[in-house]
Amino acid sequence: MQRNSVPPTNRERLLDLLRVSGTSSRIDLVEATGLTAGTISNLVRVLVEEGLVEETGRAASRGGQPRRMLQLRADSRCAVGVHFERGGIELVLTDFTGRTIGASRVDSDQRLAPARQLEAVGTRILAMADACGIAPHRVLGIGLVAEGPLDVPSGTLLANEADARWQGQPIAGLLERQAGFPVRLVPVGTAAALAERVLDGGRRQPFGVIYLASSIAAGVVHEGQVFRGADARPVELGHITVDFNGPPCPCGNRGCLSQYSSGAALAQRAASLPGLAEALAGGAGNPMADVQAIAEQATRGHPQARALWKEAARGLGHAAVSLVNLFGLETVVLAGPALAGAGDLLLAEVRSIVQASSCHRALSPVHVERSRHGPLSAAIGGALQVLCASDGTRTQEPTHRMMERS
Ligand SMILES: [Zn+2]
Structure with a gap:
């Protein structure tokens, strides 16, 4: 049903390059793909004829004729x-x-x-x-x-x-x-990683994305591609052990990050605290509604809510350090609906842990930033x-x- 391991065709590569860059000239496409000028020219001609690509003005050239720029036709598909x-x-x-x-x-x-x-x-x-x-x-x-x-x-x-x-x-x-x-x-x-790769094409690679919602997900973008394991398996950051004496996790491991720092874990912990439980949305089956309520309390200075967020952020921060160390990342992007309420608190804590603890921090600082694509970036x-x-x-x-x- 799915073609996860088949390399992309030249046509797919060209469309992808135009999607990531926004606009490119034929020469840009030759340089980016390594294909000949003739092959690019033919591919572009067919794509323009099919209405998938269009020309959009000219850009200053490095000598000679101004280059005609190409872009995807947004309304074609x-x-x-x-x-x-x-x-x-x-x-x-x-x-x-x-x-x-x-x-x-x-x-x-x-x-x-x-x-x-x-x-x-x-x-x-x-x-x-x-x-x-x-x-x-x-x-x-x-x-x-x-x-x-x-x-x-x-x-x-x-x-x-x-x-x-x-x-x-x-x-x-x-x-x-x-x-x-x-x-x-x-x-x-x-x-989540694909959204950052395509919509923020200029970001330096490799970078990692941590997506915080009911569960914790992650992805890594390297050399223009999102890392995929065997059978397209993702980077299971939510199931790295943060406490090897911790409780068993349904994944088969124990003391997993998801059991401490996910939206579902945060909601569950808050529900067991008498000073906080009554402030929750009571969203049975909807941990994100509770997470928003906890975030609201935290920004108002509720000490238990702040402590919960800080603890969750500490777990995420140390997991982010592992991600940085494993993949040699320069940037970590935090994304997902859980950032909507207490994103600043989360960002500050994760940033401070990553910058203080990653292995190669003396060589270059690791950037920790927030996704610009809002709570729907995974969709x-x-x-x-x-x-x-x-x-x-x-x-x-x-x-x-x-x-x-x-
Ligand atoms: Zn697990």
Whole structure:
């Protein structure tokens, strides 16, 4: 179903370069790809004829004729990103450049069986595309982003901490049937890293991304690519041991970072504190609502809330040091919905730990910064996974309910 290990075609590489750079000349593309000027010229001609690429003005040349600049035609194709979070399912629609043009949300309903929940998601995707005036043939597919462990090639959820009924569900195939578009399963950390790679193309590499939501996910971008392990497995930063005497984790390890610093862990700890429990949103099955409430209390100076955040941030800081040391990173980006409330507190603590403790700090300072792409960056990364793996042509025709209706 998915092509995770097949190298990209020249056409895919060219589209990807234009997506990351925004605009490039033919000479820029020759230099970036190592392909001949003739090959680039032919590829560009075909892509312009197909309406996927357009010329946009001229740039000053390093001698000779001004260079004609190229860019993707934003409205030529679209992709959908769907992020399964514990409290709700976030949906985004992006244009061919990866810019968000629509967003929607489906609340998780624990009473619904997985197939029914995916049916609601499929219906909402079609309504979102409809509302944005997007014809089905322009949608290349759906990137379905979920927390692990996942079997990415088969599109199956291997386990689900929050709801055991999802365990073993072939969710990519189920959603494909509901929405009528090809679906690719994408780990959260991979999606979050992809969003930074494409939308912040100028950032120095290698860099790491830590995505904090109900769970903790991470990704690493090196030499223009998001790191993928065997079968497209992500960087499982949430399951590194921070206390080897700690409790067993459902992943099989013990004392994992996720058990201390994830949104779900934070919500669980706050609920057990009499001075804080009453201030929580009481979002059963929605830890992020509680995390927002804890963040609000922390910014108002509530001592228990501040202590909880600081402890979670310490865990993340030391995990970030491990990520920096393992991959030789110069930059760590913090992302995810948990940053919405207490992001400054989190950033300051993680930055101070990383700058004081990473192995090679004497050689160059490690930057710790916040993602510029907001709480939906994982959903956006899901759509980008579809765009980046596409040569702009549909690989399968939509079996479309929108078409059946019209
Ligand atoms: Zn674990």
